[in-house]
Amino acid sequence: MAQALPTREQALELFKKYNESDALLKHALSVEAVMRHFAELYGEDSEKWGIIGLIHDIDYEKYPDEHCMKAKELLQEAGYPEDYIHAVQSHGYQLCCDVEPVEKMELVLYTIDELTGLITATALMRPSRSILDLETKSVKKKWKQKSFAAGVNREVIEGGAAKLGLDMNEVISETIKGMQKVAEEIDLKGEL
DSSP states (O other), rough: OOHHHHHHHHHHHHHHOHHHEEEEEEHHHHHHHHHHHHHHHTOOOHHHHHHHHHHTTTTTOOGGGGTTHHHHHHHHHHHHHHHHHHHHTTTBBTTTOOOOOSSSHHHHHHHHHHHHHHHHHHHHHTTOOOOOTOOOOHHHHHHTTTTTTSSSSHHHHHHHHHHHHHHHHHHEEEEEEHHTTTTTTTTTTTTO
């Protein structure tokens, strides 16, 4: 018998079981929205991509020293399919684990995970404090300032974009568009 796929509600409930931080939830919702956006661009399963984006940091709050490794155990216990687990683990490739992103879905997650952080930080610096009027050039300007959002690994983003065969401007622009769809949920609607 085929295994029942997790629903978004189940994924959100599971995420909240292991994470209480509001910032982590907003990050998860940002990554989910961007994954859904890219899935639509590529004609892929946006529900699957979105759920993987939503749960990608499931182990981050409670098990920071085992990030991406503990996720496998938690997701196996919850009955997640192996391809979901591999995708979740692969976003930490060369950062905290050696599970390499291979599938397009995995490469998108690997590329946009850190980028959502940079975009969030850039939006919050704007007078409007909104992502709705954020342009790619503003993010590119902040990108060059290594001290700005210094925790964001720009090499990971560039490496992921190269593996996807995408230009950095395109990756940034599409990531912004994905995040704009959930501006209210992630508190980036701002003053607009």
